[in-house]
Amino acid sequence: MNVLVVAPHPDDECLGVGGTIALLADQGASVTVLTVAAHLPPLYPEQVHERTLREAARAHELLGVGESVFLDHPAVLLADAPAFEVNSAVQRVVDAVAPELVFMPFPDRHVDHRRVFEACMVATRPVRGGRGIAAVAMYETLSETFWNAPGAEPQFCPNWTVDITSTVDRKVTAYRRYESQVSPFPGPRSAEAVHALAVFRGSQAGVAYGEAFQLVRATFSPHLVRAGVRPNPEGGDNAGSA
16 A cells, blocks of 8 residues: 655654554555755755755654655755646656555645645646545644634644554653754653644544544445544544554
8 A cells, every 4th residue: 555645854754654654664665755845045044955955864764654755845945846847746746656546635824735725726636647546635733833822823633543642652652763853842842742642632533642644535345444444433523443
């Protein structure tokens, strides 16, 4: 099974999908992480970019990522890039990977997250090559996803939880490898906050540790169920655990 995780920046994939990446990789899935933006000039010096690339390589190795793709758009400036350019770049990776599962960011407070979400929605439409995609889901990013204005902006409403009890320690350890991005507790990007969110999301679905997603569309096939990716058979608020 081919899985594509689209991240606006290095570390977003670990924050939102790290436990699920490790779980699927352990089950034999081929996981590709596409990182669209990078810590590049004019807002960041080149050495910061080089450091985050090294950190991403170490984190991805621990999680079992098969391929890491970096588009290297300057961070925080994605909205200034032509929409067609960003959409086409994401589309090319989707076509090359031919994923059955796609994870993309929720369109939250960060302008880059919204821009990447829009590109993913275009690239994963269920037409042409997109017909092979069985599920498209949005993930949450600690801090940014919870800073939207209630009632005035979209809110993250998860309806699918993946049980990451067996991989939560690797998720947190992989995140710690992003040394330049980790904040001290009680910061929202602290390792303690990452662990606490996994506890909370797991408790919502009756498991010890979880990662929560909001499904955009899904057609769950028998082979996906065997791989541990399945909707909650009882339905309801828990909506799904894997």
